[in-house]
Each structure stands twice: as structure tokens, then as C-alpha cells.
Amino acid sequence: MALDYKKLGMKCGVEIHQQLATRHKLFCKCSAAMQDKEPVFEIRRKLRAVAGEMGDVDAAAAYEMLKNKVFRYKVYLNETCAVELDEEPPHPVNREALDIALQIALMLNCEIPEEIEVMRKTVIDGSNTSGFQRTALVGLNGWVDTGFGRVGITNVCLEEDAAQILDKKKKSVTYGLNRLGIPLVEIGTAPEIHEPEQAKEVAEKIGMILRSTGKVRRGIGTIRQDLNISIAGGARAEIKGVQKLSLIPRIVELEAKRQLELVKKGRKVTRDVRKALPDGRTSFLRPMPGSARMYPETDIPPIQITEEKIKQIRKNLPELLTEKLEKIMKSYNLNEEIAGQIVSSGKTELFERLAGISEPKTIANVLTRYSKEYKIPDKKLEEMFRAIGKKQVPKETLEKMLDALSKNRPVQDVVKIAGDMLSEEDVKRIVKDVIKKNPDVMKAGRPEKALMGLVMKEVGGRAPGSLVMKIIMKELKTSFS
Amino acid sequence: MYSKKIQALLKKKKIRIGDRVLVKKIGKETEGILMPQTDAGDPETLVIKLDSGYNIGIKFRNAGIEKSGTRQSKAGKEEAEYEMGKTRKEILKLKFDAKKPAISMVSVGGTIASRIDYRTGGVHALEDPREFLHNTPELADIVNIKRFVSPFTKMSEDMEPDDWIKTAKHVAKELNSGMKGVIVTHGTDTLHYTSAALGFFLRNLTKPVVLVGAQRSSDRGSSDAGMNLICAAHAVVSDIAEVGICMHGRMDDDYCLFIRGTHARKMDTQRRDAFRPINEYPLAKIWPDGRIKIKNRDYRKRDDKGRVELDAKFEKKIAMLKVYPGADPDIISYYISKGYRGFVIEATGLGHVPTQARKSWTEVIKRHSKDIPFVMTPQTIYGRINPSVYTNLRILYRESGAIPGGDMLSETAYVKLGWVLGHTKDMEKIREMMLTNYAGEITQRTLVGTFLY
Ligand SMILES: [Zn+2]
Numbered sequence: 001m002a003l004d005y006k007k008l009g010m011k012c013g014v015e016i017h018q019q020l021a022t023r024h025k026l027f028c029k030c031s032a033a034m035q036d037k038e039p040v041f042e043i044r045r046k047l048r049a050v051a052g053e054m055g056d057v058d059a060a061a062a063y064e065m066l067k068n069k070v071f072r073y074k075v076y077l078n079e080t081c082a083v084e085l086d087e088e089p090p091h092p093v094n095r096e097a098l099d100i101a102l103q104i105a106l107m108l109n110c111e112i113p114e115e116i117e118v119m120r121k122t123v124i125d126g127s128n129t130s131g132f133q134r135t136a137l138v139g140l141n142g143w144v145d146t147g148f149g150r151v152g153i154t155n156v157c158l159e160e161d162a163a164q165i166l167d168k169k170k171k172s173v174t175y176g177l178n179r180l181g182i183p184l185v186e187i188g189t190a191p192e193i194h195e196p197e198q199a200k201e202v203a204e205k206i207g208m209i210l211r212s213t214g215k216v217r218r219g220i221g222t223i224r225q226d227l228n229i230s231i232a233g234g235a236r237a238e239i240k241g242v243q244k245l246s247l248i249p250r251i252v253e254l255e256a257k258r259q260l261e262l263v264k265k266g267r268k269v270t271r272d273v274r275k276a277l278p279d280g281r282t283s284f285l286r287p288m289p290g291s292a293r294m295y296p297e298t299d300i301p302p303i304q305i306t307e308e309k310i311k312q313i314r315k316n317l318p319e320l321l322t323e324k325l326e327k328i329m330k331s332y333n334l335n336e337e338i339a340g341q342i343v344s345s346g347k348t349e350l351f352e353r354l355a356g357i358s359e360p361k362t363i364a365n366v367l368t369r370y371s372k373e374y375k376i377p378d379k380k381l382e383e384m385f386r387a388i389g390k391k392q393v394p395k396e397t398l399e400k401m402l403d404a405l406s407k408n409r410p411v412q413d414v415v416k417i418a419g420d421m422l423s424e425e426d427v428k429r430i431v432k433d434v435i436k437k438n439p440d441v442m443k444a445g446r447p448e449k450a451l452m453g454l455v456m457k458e459v460g461g462r463a464p465g466s467l468v469m470k471i472i473m474k475e476l477k478t479s480f481s
Numbered sequence: 482m483y484s485k486k487i488q489a490l491l492k493k494k495k496i497r498i499g500d501r502v503l504v505k506k507i508g509k510e511t512e513g514i515l516m517p518q519t520d521a522g523d524p525e526t527l528v529i530k531l532d533s534g535y536n537i538g539i540k541f542r543n544a545g546i547e548k549s550g551t552r553q554s555k556a557g558k559e560e561a562e563y564e565m566g567k568t569r570k571e572i573l574k575l576k577f578d579a580k581k582p583a584i585s586m587v588s589v590g591g592t593i594a595s596r597i598d599y600r601t602g603g604v605h606a607l608e609d610p611r612e613f614l615h616n617t618p619e620l621a622d623i624v625n626i627k628r629f630v631s632p633f634t635k636m637s638e639d640m641e642p643d644d645w646i647k648t649a650k651h652v653a654k655e656l657n658s659g660m661k662g663v664i665v666t667h668g669t670d671t672l673h674y675t676s677a678a679l680g681f682f683l684r685n686l687t688k689p690v691v692l693v694g695a696q697r698s699s700d701r702g703s704s705d706a707g708m709n710l711i712c713a714a715h716a717v718v719s720d721i722a723e724v725g726i727c728m729h730g731r732m733d734d735d736y737c738l739f740i741r742g743t744h745a746r747k748m749d750t751q752r753r754d755a756f757r758p759i760n761e762y763p764l765a766k767i768w769p770d771g772r773i774k775i776k777n778r779d780y781r782k783r784d785d786k787g788r789v790e791l792d793a794k795f796e797k798k799i800a801m802l803k804v805y806p807g808a809d810p811d812i813i814s815y816y817i818s819k820g821y822r823g824f825v826i827e828a829t830g831l832g833h834v835p836t837q838a839r840k841s842w843t844e845v846i847k848r849h850s851k852d853i854p855f856v857m858t859p860q861t862i863y864g865r866i867n868p869s870v871y872t873n874l875r876i877l878y879r880e881s882g883a884i885p886g887g888d889m890l891s892e893t894a895y896v897k898l899g900w901v902l903g904h905t906k907d908m909e910k911i912r913e914m915m916l917t918n919y920a921g922e923i924t925q926r927t928l929v930g931t932f933l934y
Binding site: 043044045046047048049063066082085086087088089111113114115116117119120121122123124129130131132135136137140154155157291292293294295296298301302304 | 509516519521522523526528531533534535536537538539540616617618697700701702703704707708731732733734735751752753
């Protein structure tokens with residue numbers, strides 16, 4: 001039975017963490033690429049529960065927890081320096097990352113503070129060597145529109161990613177320091193989502209806006225989605241690590257139901273952190289921690305954001321992927337699936353450049369499907385398409401060409417494969433010739449079938465079947481009329 | 482700090498930092514706690530802590546501010562107060578164990594004994610040993626910090642010889658009042674000068690004097706302050722009756738090194754393990770769990786009897802110079818014209834200064850060395866001055882009267898020269914004293930394993 005979420009007083013908020021595709025980390029010049037394979041050495045550290053610095057966290061409990069815990073940190077040559085090791089104060093904020101974060105904040109209709117203050121947020125699980133995460137509020141009071149109504153964006157924060165957990169034992173946790181310090185935006189919505197489908201829509205929309213910048217990281221682990229869900233009489237549950245957006249409505253529904261069951265039984269709903277499972281259910285992770293203490297990062301001076309700066313970023317906001325999609329579908333007469341693949345592959349610009357000189361469908365196919373299979377750099381593909389021009393190439397020949405290209409054969413050789421192709425005029429000539437030589441065929445029930453066989457024998461793969469059929473039909477029409 | 486204009490307005494409106502306020506600006510309203518502006522921020526920008534915990538800055542131009550009608554939550558208020566350097570009352574409930582060895586703490590400043598006061602952007606010094614216990618409860622299992630004295634607090638870079646003397650006086654007084662030892666908290670930049678000074682100033686030492694600092698402020702979970710203090714507490718109740726520095730031995734939170742005060746040097750601007758022993762093994766490795774591994778048997782053993790004698794006579798008119806290609810010895814004449822009475826010169830290699838060069842330092846030294854001591858130390862940091870292997874060295878040390886500083890650190894030699902000149906102006910006596918070992922500052926053997934230790 002479907003739930004009436006309004007009646008339930010369901011409130012849901014979405015929180016998204018997205019890594020930014022900058023060259024360097026947020027507070028040092030280390031590479032943010034996560035390419036180093038093997039660590040060069042390891043250091044061992046302890047963290048202390050600094051009494052009075054823990055916010056609502058129970059300091060005594062934290063003290064006991066940390067007393068016997070050792071944190072092992074793996075150091076990577078190109079991706080770790082003294083900053084990640086907490087042996088050097090942070091360098092000034094990465095301006096590239098700040099600009100991307102401001103761009104995202106503006107695309108989410110946020111206000112930008114006139115002075116951005118970098119904060120230290122206490123973290124004592126060892127995922128940050130310093131014992132805190134550096135984070136700054138760069139946008140607030142924004143919104144996104146959904147089919148169900150407007151949802152507020154309460155915060156866009158620019159922060160450093162945490163170290164990656166590699167191993168966990170009873171008394172020690174091992175972290176890789178290569179991820180620590182990679183720039184991240186955290187986007188939080190107000191708890192103004194009231195329908196499961198709306199939660200998905202909001203997450204999709206924010207994701208689309210993030211990807212529209214072209215400056216966010218893609219791939220596993222580069223984006224993390226959490227949900228906050230409560231019903232009237234229940235309590236806020238934070239659901240961590242939602243893997244697929246399509247699961248969101250199910251998760252929201254199941255969590256609302258879970259809380260409803262407890263409420264009905266007269267049991268207290270506790271504020272929990274829960275883990276999203278692959279089937280949409282969730283499992284208990286830990287009680288909701290108290291809010292972390294936040295205090296100024298005095299090693300980084302406040303950052304002034306001028307009106308001119310905002311104007312300049314606003315002027316250069318990227319086109320949204322949804323707008324791009326519509327434009328491509330219309331301009332090149334492509335269906336939503338193919339156009340969608342082009343847009344989400346991030347190769348829209350390349351596609352548009354090539355679509356003017358070669359056949360759009362073929363290009364779309366190659367860019368979205370074959371390029372993965374054959375692993376050919378975009379530059380080479382572009383060269384090839386420019387050389388082929390308007391000529392139609394059958395699938396088999398195209399595959400032959402891509403294969404040759406992927407084997408590093410020079411582009412001019414590859415194009416020769418297509419060079420044996422017959423032009424439309426050539427095919428027309430052959431069709432006419434065949435009709436002339438085989439007058440009996442025209443008397444058959446379906447002459448095009450028989451003709452096709454005969455013509456293809458002559459063409460021998462030097463023209464696409466679709467083109468041959470098109471010309472046969474045309475010829476038949478003229479000879480019958 | 483806010484501008485005078487903002488301060489005046491806040492005063493007029495009776496708004497204090499820490500109050501919950503409403504800032505209005507062209508159709509926008511922001512509510513939160515008014516925070517102080519740091520030195521690095523814009524004095525014309527209000528800093529507001531939002532309910533989310535984040536601070537943002539709002540330019541005061543065209544803005545209005547008033548006290549907010551809504552009440553601040555208790556947690557929020559406490560939070561803001563804490564951030565402004567006010568200590569919670571709960572720490573006053575903490576206690577040391579009277580059965581543990583009684584020691585004194587002499588605090589003269591530094592990161593280890595402070596927290597930042599965001600109200601002024603300045604440093605707020607800890608004033609009660611219980612504040613240390615608050616952050617490092619383990620201390621109560623090791624020592625009873627019975628007395629806490631803070632004659633002054635200074636940034637390390639502002640320390641002067643008079644401050645060493647003051648510190649030494651207090652340490653001597655504490656040691657002579659029956660304490661098991663003294664921990665000195667201090668900034669790190671010039672910690673090794675102070676440790677050398679205490680080494681010379683405190684005669685007949687029979688108990689440990691442990692200097693300790695921190696490279697990371699104690700507000701962060703990763704601060705080295707806690708472990709350094711714990712190891713310092715173990716050192717101060719140990720049988721090593723020496724002045725030494727006790728800080729991180731490695732980047733790991735594994736053990737501390739207890740390094741003789743006259744052989745320690747800050748070798749990195751920021752690392753936890755910046756303090757290294759030079760030309761000597763550390764006295765000991767000390768683990769936070771209390772294990773002590775002696776690395777250098779050349780130390781005085783605790784006997785707790787006898788009074789420590791304060792001998793802090795010091796001549797301040799001394800200078801430390803460094804030679805380098807192109808260095809002009811005229812600088813010496815300048816100093817002498819200003820009344821300077823002794824020099825430590827950081828020499829190159831085995832102890833060279835420009836001798837046959839167009840501008841000869843050796844000649845200038847020769848001209849003055851009858852009344853003014855020139856002590857040579859190695860600018861290589863590691864190693865020992867050798868007065869006789871090359872002709873130029875022989876000219877400098879035999880014919881021109883320079884005093885070879887052996888393997889003394891330049892910083893230690895500087896402190897020692899001031900101390901020696903505080904006792905005598907007789908050139909022969911000065912030379913003799915400079916070459917005499919008073920505080921373990923000169924070693925007899927160069928142990929190769931001490932290089933880059
Ligand atoms: Zn780095």
C-alpha cells in the first residue's frame with residue numbers, strides 16, 4: 001500500500017559530496033590525481049580527545065576510545081607532503097577549486113558570503129591527520145526547482161576530502177593519505193523534500209548541475225550521496241553511502257515505513273546513522289554523533305569575495321547538461337538515448353565540432369560506444385573523421401578503421417580503408433546496370449529483395465547496405481512511375 | 482579586530498562579542514553569534530557564526546546590526562564562549578594525586594602553554610596546571626604538579642638573555658624547595674638557547690630540568706603537546722639530573738628524545754621532530770608509557786641532595802656572526818665601535834674564515850684578539866673545529882688568537898661566551914673557560930652515528 005507522505009509528515013534532505021577535478025589539492029601543491037600505486041612509507045600517530053574541543057561529543061568517551069588506538073598513515077610520493085602529514089601549516093586555498101565551488105554555488109542560486117572563513121571541524125576517527133577537517137561555507141540560501149516544488153539549498157561548502165581507509169583492526173586503522181586534501185564540495189538541501197521521487201529528482205538535478213561544470217571528478221568514489229529522513233513522531237536518520245540514484249525512492253520509502261512501524265508500536269525512534277544497502281534497505285551503523293566543534297582555521301586568512309569576482313563567475317556559468325541535451329537532439333536529429341550518451345560522456349564539444357563535417361549518427365556511435373572499446377584518443381578520432389568527410393562508411397569498414405587506428409596505424413593509412421568505398425553515384429550506376437542486365441527480376445513479387453542480393457554481390461562491402469537499399473527503392477520508384 | 486567605527490557602534494548598541502545578533506543588509510537578514518575578527522581578516526567585515534557552526538563575513542558597509550530577539554541555545558553559547566578563550570569551570574574539578582612525585586612547572590610561554598584568544602587574535606596563556614591536566618589527564622598518573630610559576634610569558638622569538646636569567650632563578654628556587662624536578666614550558670624557536678643557558682646557569686644540578694614545547698597547538702587532536710608533556714613528566718622523575726629538551730623523536734607519535742640542553746638544535750621550521758641532538762647521542766629515548774632507554778651514559782645521576790647554585794652572570798654585549806664568500810670583516814669593527822666585547826663566528830669547514838682573501842677576517846681578528854675573544858664554531862652544524870690541519874687554520878688559531886670552539890653548537894657557544902664574559906675579562910681565563918666543559922657542551926669523541934640522528 002502506498003504511503004501518504006504528507007500525512008506522515010515525512011521530511012527528507014539530500015547531502016552530496018563531490019570531488020572537484022583540480023590538478024592540485026585544496027591546501028597544498030600535491031597532485032590530486034590519485035595515481036600513485038604504492039606508498040613509500042608509513043607513519044604511526046595517535047589522536048587525543050582534546051577536552052572542551054569536542055562540541056557535543058562526549059569527551060570522556062572519546063578519550064577512552066582514542067587511548068589505545070593507533071592510526072597508520074600511508075605516504076605516497078606525488079600525493080603526500082608535509083601538509084597532509086600535519087607537519088606543515090596549510091598553503092593558501094587552491095583558487096581553481098574555490099572558483100569551481102563558487103560556480104556551483106551560483107548555479108544552485110546561492111548567496112555568496114562577502115568574506116569566506118575557513119573553519120576547522122573536529123574529526124577524531126583518524127581520517128584526518130590534524131584531527132579536524134578544513135571546511136568553508138561558500139554558498140547559502142539557494143534552491144533547486146523540482147516537479148514537486150522548490151527545495152532549499154542550505155549550504156555549499158568547499159572542504160578537504162578525508163584520508164581513505166585501507167584497513168581496520170581492533171587497535172589500529174590504516175589510511176592512505178593520497179585522498180586527504182582533494183577538494184570537495186558538500187551540498188546540503190533543506191529538509192523540504194516530501195516525496196520519495198522528489199528526493200531522487202533533487203539528487204539527479206544537483207548531480208546534473210555538478211557535471212555541467214565539466215570540472216568535477218568522475219568515477220567510483222568521487223561522488224557520495226547521503227539522505228536525511230524523518231517522519232512526524234520519528235527521528236532523523238542519516239543514511240550514508242547511497243550508491244545508485246534509482247534506489248533513492250525505495251530507501252526513502254523503506255525508512256519512512258521503518259520509522260512508522262516503530263511509532264505504531266509505541267517505541268522510540270533513535271537518531272541513527274544508517275548504511276544504505278544495495279537493495280534499498282538500510283542497516284544500523286552507529287548512533288547519531290553530536291555536532292562536531294567548529295572553530296576558525298587561523299592558519300588561513302579569511303578570503304574576500306568581491307562583487308566583480310561574482311559577476312565574472314556568473315558571466316561564465318556553463319550551459320546545463322539538460323539544455324545541451326535538448327539542443328543536440330534538435331540540431332542533429334538524434335534520439336534522447338544517443339544524445340544523452342554524448343552529453344554524459346562529456347564529449348559534447350567534440351561531437352558538435354565533428355557533426356558539421358561528418359555523419360552525426362556515426363560520430364555519436366563512435367564517441368560513446370567504440371571509443372571505450374578501442375581506447376583511441378579524441379584527437380586521432382577527430383583527425384580520422386575530418387579525413388573521411390561526408391562519405392558514408394558501412395559498419396564493418398568503420399570497425400576495421402577503428403581497429404587499425406587503435407593499433408597506432410597512421411591516420412592517412414586508416415583513411416585508405418574507407419577510400420575504397422563507392423560513392424552514391426557509383427552505387428546508382430551499379431543498380432541501374434543490374435536492372436538493365438536482369439529484366440526478369442522486375443517481374444518478381446518483391447523485386448527489391450532480389451535486386452539487393454545481386455547489387456550487393458557487385459558492391460562487395462564497398463558501400464553500406466542501407467545506402468544500397470535506399471538507391472534501389474529510388475530506382476524502382478522511378479522505373480515504375 | 483574590528484575598526485574603531487564598528488567598535489563604537491557596537492558599544493553604543495550595547496552589543497558584545499558573543500551576543501546573538503541580527504545583521505540586516507539589502508533585503509538579506511543573517512542571524513548568528515557575533516564573533517571577533519582575526520588580525521588577518523578585514524576590520525570592516527563582521528564575522529557571524531551561523532547556527533550550522535560556520536562563520537561567514539558580512540561587509541559592514543550598508544548593513545545594520547541589532548541584538549537578536551531569539552535566545553541562544555546553551556550549547557551554542559558555551560561554544561562561542563569557548564572559542565573566545567574562556568575556560569570551562571569543569572577543569573577546576575580536576576586534581577593531581579598527592580602521592581605522586583611533587584614537581585614544579587615553570588611556564589614562560591609557547592604554544593604548549595597557550596590557546597588562541599580569538600577575541601584579540603592574541604595568545605591566551607594557561608594559568609593553572611589543571612588546564613594541562615584537562616588536555617592531558619595522563620599527567621596525574623606520573624607527577625604531582627605541586628607548584629606552577631609563570632614569571633612571564635613570551636613568544637620564543639622575543640626571548641632575551643634577561644629572560645634566561647629570570648627563568649633560571651625560578652627553576653633554582655623550585656629545585657631548592659624540595660621538588661623532584663622542574664618542567665619548563667617554552668616556545669620552540671629559541672628553546673635550545675634557553676636550554677643551553679640553563680645548563681650553564683644552574684651549577685651542582687642534582688635533579689632533572691626538562692624543557693618542553695609543542696610544534697602543533699593543543700586545540701587539535703593531533704597536537705604533539707600531550708605526548709611531549711607526558712614524556713617530559715617521565716623525564717622529570719627519572720634519574721637523569723641534566724637540563725634537557727624533551728620532544729618528539731620522529732614524525733610518529735612513538736617516543737620522545739631527551740636531548741642535553743647544550744647539544745640540542747631546532748632543525749626544521751615546523752616538524753614535530755624538529756629538535757635533534759647534534760654531535761652527541763640523545764640522553765634517552767622516552768616512551769609515553771614510561772619506558773626509558775638510555776642512549777648516552779655520560780650524564781649526572783640524580784641524588785636529590787645538595788642545593789643547586791644559581792650562577793647567572795651574563796655579558797650581553799656579544800654577537801654571533803657568520804662568514805661566507807664576500808663577507809666583509811668591517812662588520813667586526815662596527816660592533817666593536819658599539820662596545821661589543823666578544824664574538825662567536827660561524828666558520829666554514831674545519832673552522833676557516835677568509836684569510837688570504839682581499840678582505841681578511843684573520844687580520845681583523847688578529848688586530849683585536851688581545852682584548853676581545855673570537856670563538857669559532859662550525860657552520861656545518863655537525864663536526865668539530867680543527868685548529869691545525871691547514872696553514873690558514875694555523876695562522877688563524879696560533880698566530881691570530883682565535884679560540885676554536887670544538888664541537889660546540891654556535892648557539893651554545895654564544896650563550897657560553899656571554900656567561901664566561903660575565904665572570905671574567907681576563908683573556909687567558911676566557912680562553913681557558915671556553916675550552917672547559919661545564920655543561921656537557923664539548924664532547925671528547927666524535928661518534929659517527931650521531932650524524933643526522
Ligand atoms: Zn600535499
